[in-house]
Amino acid sequence: MELTPFFFGLYKFVKYGLYPLTWVVLLLVAATILALFPFSPTRLRWVRQLVASSLLLLVTCSSPWIAYPLIGSLESWYHPPQLTPSDHFDAIVVLGGGIDEKGSLRPTAEPNSYSKNRTTCGVNLYQQGYAPTLVLTGGDARVFGTGPQVATEMRRWAVRLGVPESATKIDTEARNTYENATGTKRLIGPASILLVSSASHLPRAVPVFTKQGFRVTPAPCDYVAQNLPRESWDNIDPLDFLPDDTALQYTTEAVTEVAGIIVYWLAGKL
Secondary structure, eight states: OOOOHHHHHHHHHHHHTTOHHHHHHHHHHHHHHHHTSOOOHHHHHHHHHHHHHHHHHHHHHTOHHHHHHHHHHHHTSSOOOOOOTTOOOSEEEEEOOOEEOOOSSSOSOEEOHHHHHHHHHHHHHHHTTSOSOEEEEOOOOOSSSOOOOHHHHHHHHHHHTTOOGGGEEEEOOOOSHHHHHHHHHHHHOSOEEEEEEETTTHHHHHHHHHHTTOEEEEEEEOOOOSSOGGGTTTTOOGGGGSOOHHHHHHHHHHHHHHHHHHHHHHTTOO
């Protein structure tokens, strides 16, 4: 069943609790609170341990030599499909990855980099003639208030890339991967599909769609890691041992994806 607004908000709140940066902040807050009280040998030891732990966690999670093999282990789950001109599917389904909203500086709402990259991959497959229909799925993921719908902006991007609007279908209600699958099923039924999403997202998305009755061929795109995890150490750069904000982002994505797989499995959605 789809999440109610309350449980969707709770889901988003709990998700923030999985972020490595959240744990770093919590450790530092705990150390700060202890430091406000008169010191004793025990309290001083706890402060030192909390500060050291937060520093170790931050350096580890923001190091490229940790982040890239970690997210690469998810991205290597499914390889790009080896398609031939005779292969044909009922639809190409592209999962939304978010939206950049209109503001005082940005003149219009537009798909974020994840949604743009995924849509571009889907358009490329459509233009090669693998399916007559391009399905774009993604709704308003705001917890408070309302915002633009991801699928609507993805359709605009697909049309700009040359796809006829008549060849597209959109699901503007989905807020997570499970709702992507159920919303797509309402649109086209349990069809034969090419499923397009970021490579790190497909280990969760493919079994979710399969359980809804789709015949799924994964089409990963938007790769982060350059090489397979077992090859990550072949070309080590000394700078990879230094903290990097992009590496922290990729570690966060990997952690939340693994957690999402576990939660979906426990909920019986895989």
